[in-house]
Amino acid sequence: MSYGVVLVPSTSHAIRAERVCHLAGLKVKLIPTPRQLSSNCGTALRFDWEERETVEQVLRANKVDYDEVHQLEW
Amino acid sequence: MIYFDNAATSWPKPPGVTEAMVHFLEKVGANPGRSGHRPSVEAGRIVYDAREAVAELFHAPDPLRIVFGANATEALNLALRGLLRPGDHVVTSSMEHNSVMRPLRALEEQGVSLTVVPCSPQGFLSPPDLEGALRPETKLIVLNHASNVVGSLLPVREAGQIARRHGCLLLVDAAQTAGDYPIDVQTEYIDLLAFTGHKALGGPMGTGGLVIGERVPVDELEPLKRGGTGSRSEHEEQPDFLPDKCEAGTPNAVGLAGLAAGARWVLETGVEHIRAHEVRLTQQLIDGLREIPGVTVYGGLDATRQTAVVSFNVAGLEPSEVGLRLDEEYDIMCRVGLHCAPAAHRTIGTFPTGTVRFGLSYFNTPEEVETALEAVRAIARANK
Incomplete structure (x- = not known):
C-alpha cells in the first residue's frame, strides 16, 4: 500500500490540515513524522497516495501552509 | 449572593467549562504540539478547537492567525509593542483602559507619538474627530470596542473604514464585548482584535489572545517573548510563521480547554x-x-x-x-x-x-x- 505524508511547519498546521481534509471527506490521519523524513514538526499528515491531488487542493484552498509531500511504502 | x-x-461560567478543564487534566494531560504521541496530539486538537471556536465567533478566516496568550492585556502589548517603532504615530481615544494607555505612554517615552482623541462626557467617540487626528505617519488606530466604565460602544466599523482610507491599521480591544456583542473582523475592518477569555467568553482566567488580520505584516511583528514552540527545533531562531512566532513556551492548554467550551457555548446559545x-x-x-x-x-x-x-x-x-x-x-x-x-x-x-x-x-x-x-x-x- 502506498501512502503519502505531508510535512507541515507545526502541530497547529497538522491539526488544521486534518480538520479541513476530514471536512472534505478525505481519509487522513495524524502520525508522528517518520524518522527517515526531515521535518520541522513531530507530527505529519498521512493520506492514501491516490488522493494526493485532492489533498493538496484542499490544503491550498484552505490556505494551510505545508512544506513537502512524500510517498512512502507501508 | x-x-x-x-x-x-x-461568574458563573457556562455549563461545560469546568468539565472540559477537568477532562483535560484527568484524561489528556500531555503537552500540545511537543510530541507525536496520541495524548499530545489530542491536547493539540483541544487547543486547536479553541482557535476554531474563537475564529468562528469573530468571523476570522484563518484560525492559525489567532495567537493565544494570558489575557487581553498581553494581546494588546503584543500588538502595540510588536508593531510600533520610534517615529510612528498612533491614535487612541480618551475612554481607554490602562491596558492600552500604559503601553502607549511607555512607547511615547521611546519616540512613538501619541494622539488621544477626546470623547463626549457620555463616553462616545465621533468618527470625524478620529479622522481629524490622523497624520501621514499614523501607523495604528487603537480603540476599545466598549468602555469598561460606562459600557459606551465605540464606532469600530467607521474607525476601520477610516484606517483603510488612510493606509493604517485598526487594533480593537474587545475585552468588554467578546462573547456578548457581535463582532465581525471582516465586515468591521478590524485588523487586530485583542480579546480576553475570562469575561463574556466564559473561559477561565489566564486565557486570551490576538486575532491577526491579513493586512498585518507578520514579518514586522516583534514577539513579546521567544522560546520553545515544538516546531523547527533544530533552529536557534524563533519560527517566522503564526501562531508559533508569538506563542513561545508551553501554553495554558487546560485554560484553553475551558475557553473552547465557553466559546462553543456562546456560539450555541447565540x-x-x-x-x-x-x-x-x-x-x-x-x-x-x-x-x-x-x-x-x-x-x-x-x-x-x-x-x-x-x-x-x-x-x-x-x-x-x-x-x-x-x-x-x-x-x-x-x-x-x-x-x-x-x-x-x-x-x-x-x-x-x-x-x-x-x-x-x-x-x-x-x-x-x-x-x-x-x-x-x-x-x-x-x-x-
Whole structure:
C-alpha cells in the first residue's frame, strides 16, 4: 500500500490540515513524522497516495501552509 | 449572593467549562504540539478547537492567525509593542483602559507619538474627530470596542473604514464585548482584535489572545517573548510563521480547554440572544437607578448603545462606602473606584473619585436587578 505524508511547519498546521481534509471527506490521519523524513514538526499528515491531488487542493484552498509531500511504502 | 462584577471577570461560567478543564487534566494531560504521541496530539486538537471556536465567533478566516496568550492585556502589548517603532504615530481615544494607555505612554517615552482623541462626557467617540487626528505617519488606530466604565460602544466599523482610507491599521480591544456583542473582523475592518477569555467568553482566567488580520505584516511583528514552540527545533531562531512566532513556551492548554467550551457555548446559545437578554437587564437597571433620588447614572443611558456595564454614584457617599454596604449588608458584588481607566473617568467627570459599577451577564435575572435597585434605594434613603 502506498501512502503519502505531508510535512507541515507545526502541530497547529497538522491539526488544521486534518480538520479541513476530514471536512472534505478525505481519509487522513495524524502520525508522528517518520524518522527517515526531515521535518520541522513531530507530527505529519498521512493520506492514501491516490488522493494526493485532492489533498493538496484542499490544503491550498484552505490556505494551510505545508512544506513537502512524500510517498512512502507501508 | 448576587454577582454584578462580570465586567471584571464573569461568574458563573457556562455549563461545560469546568468539565472540559477537568477532562483535560484527568484524561489528556500531555503537552500540545511537543510530541507525536496520541495524548499530545489530542491536547493539540483541544487547543486547536479553541482557535476554531474563537475564529468562528469573530468571523476570522484563518484560525492559525489567532495567537493565544494570558489575557487581553498581553494581546494588546503584543500588538502595540510588536508593531510600533520610534517615529510612528498612533491614535487612541480618551475612554481607554490602562491596558492600552500604559503601553502607549511607555512607547511615547521611546519616540512613538501619541494622539488621544477626546470623547463626549457620555463616553462616545465621533468618527470625524478620529479622522481629524490622523497624520501621514499614523501607523495604528487603537480603540476599545466598549468602555469598561460606562459600557459606551465605540464606532469600530467607521474607525476601520477610516484606517483603510488612510493606509493604517485598526487594533480593537474587545475585552468588554467578546462573547456578548457581535463582532465581525471582516465586515468591521478590524485588523487586530485583542480579546480576553475570562469575561463574556466564559473561559477561565489566564486565557486570551490576538486575532491577526491579513493586512498585518507578520514579518514586522516583534514577539513579546521567544522560546520553545515544538516546531523547527533544530533552529536557534524563533519560527517566522503564526501562531508559533508569538506563542513561545508551553501554553495554558487546560485554560484553553475551558475557553473552547465557553466559546462553543456562546456560539450555541447565540451572541444575539445573549445580547438581547443583557440589553433588557441593562435598561431595567439604568431606568431603576435614575428614579432613585440622589443617584447619578453615567453614560448614554441607552442600553442599545452600550454593553451591560452601568456606572453610578450616590450623593454624599464615596463609591467604596456604597460597595462595602452592598457587599456586607446586601450580598451584592460590584466594583468601585477607577476601574483601571483614569482617562475614561476624566472624560465622564468622575476623576479621581470614581464610580460604583454594576457589570451584568447572561446569567443575571430581572429579579436580581430589582433586588439590587432596592438595596441602592435603601442606601440612598439612609444617607439623606
